[in-house]
Amino acid sequence: MPFYHKLGKIPPKRHTQFRKPDGSLYSEQLFGTIGFDGMYSNIYHENRPTQVKEIKKQYNVAPKISKQNNIQSFRFKGFEVKPEKDYLDSRKTVLTNSDCSIILAAPQESQKDYFYKNTNADELIFIHKGTGKLRTFLGNLDFKYGDYLLIPRGIIYKMEFDTEDNRLFIVESKRPIYTPKRYRNWFGQLLEHSPYCERDIRKPEELETYDEKGEFLIKVKKGDDIFEMVYATHPFDVVGYDGYNFPYAFSIHDFEPITGRIHQPPPVHQTFETDAFVVCSFVPRLYDYHPLSIPAPYNHSNIDSDEVLYYVDGDFMSRNDVAAGHISLHPAGIPHGPHPGAAERSIGKTKTDELAVMVDTFKPLQVTEDAMKIADDTYYQSWLDH
Numbered sequence: 001m002p003f004y005h006k007l008g009k010i011p012p013k014r015h016t017q018f019r020k021p022d023g024s025l026y027s028e029q030l031f032g033t034i035g036f037d038g039m040y041s042n043i044y045h046e047n048r049p050t051q052v053k054e055i056k057k058q059y060n061v062a063p064k065i066s067k068q069n070n071i072q073s074f075r076f077k078g079f080e081v082k083p084e085k086d087y088l089d090s091r092k093t094v095l096t097n098s099d100c101s102i103i104l105a106a107p108q109e110s111q112k113d114y115f116y117k118n119t120n121a122d123e124l125i126f127i128h129k130g131t132g133k134l135r136t137f138l139g140n141l142d143f144k145y146g147d148y149l150l151i152p153r154g155i156i157y158k159m160e161f162d163t164e165d166n167r168l169f170i171v172e173s174k175r176p177i178y179t180p181k182r183y184r185n186w187f188g189q190l191l192e193h194s195p196y197c198e199r200d201i202r203k204p205e206e207l208e209t210y211d212e213k214g215e216f217l218i219k220v221k222k223g224d225d226i227f228e229m230v231y232a233t234h235p236f237d238v239v240g241y242d243g244y245n246f247p248y249a250f251s252i253h254d255f256e257p258i259t260g261r262i263h264q265p266p267p268v269h270q271t272f273e274t275d276a277f278v279v280c281s282f283v284p285r286l287y288d289y290h291p292l293s294i295p296a297p298y299n300h301s302n303i304d305s306d307e308v309l310y311y312v313d314g315d316f317m318s319r320n321d322v323a324a325g326h327i328s329l330h331p332a333g334i335p336h337g338p339h340p341g342a343a344e345r346s347i348g349k350t351k352t353d354e355l356a357v358m359v360d361t362f363k364p365l366q367v368t369e370d371a372m373k374i375a376d377d378t379y380y381q382s383w384l385d386h
């Protein structure tokens, strides 16, 4: 996050002696990004965080690709992804390219006997269903419906769910995920016209510290492989840290929509940015108020971006027959727009209660075999007059 956070105990001066009550040293770690040129935190551990005991297994989890080069519009029925007990097993990549992967998951159980770390990618987890706690070595975040959880690469974490009924929409990003630059001043502060501000961002305030030795399994994702690494010390042994690199939560319900007299373009919904894709939030809002306005979007060609819309809740004005949990994929290169009758039907309406998350990628997305299992293969013909 482009602002400073401090949690737990830290010494007054960085890189100086910081001692435990018994006189021994805490172990300092500089947790940096982009070759130490990006955001970083200075972390103080009970034990050296380097104590690898064993590397047990290495296995590949690359998604199987069904359509390498795609020009067909698709609808995927996200809630048809079957719930699975284990968090990592439950994650099904549906769309992917060399920058990012879009993943659906319906995990039933909390991570009990292992920790997880993604070394390649920042993870943005949108909570569609479920409540619980994201536990990390840099502090915990409670989550509920509508939360985005931003977990920067390298954060060791565990997901804990309160019930078995969970639905997650996850974006794994090899490019760092930031708040949009145009909403920040040159010091990084969110500006007045930003649809959210620092107060809306929830930082970790609860830190769990275990000074324990034994065998602790971390499943580490690197490339398309998972490495099962056993460490000799508890991964949650941080007594304190400060800096700019930490996990945080932001609720889609705290996104303040930007509206206008005529239809506003998608960038007004932008919530996060990378240099390879953007994430937008469509939230309940007043419609355009020009006397001749058409609230439904015009047909549009985002000619060089794939557009992925994940429908969360409410009534989706521009589409016929779209339900919560559905994903639409409108690929680069061809126009899309309202379904037959939707533009006319939208005239005179004053507000919408739609809730959706959009991911627009600059490189085309490949469609996976898991996506084809939940695909509506005739959706691309849904703009025809009947």
Ligand SMILES: [Fe+2]
Pocket (backbone or CB within 6 Å): 300, 307, 330, 336
């Ligand atoms: Fe669109």
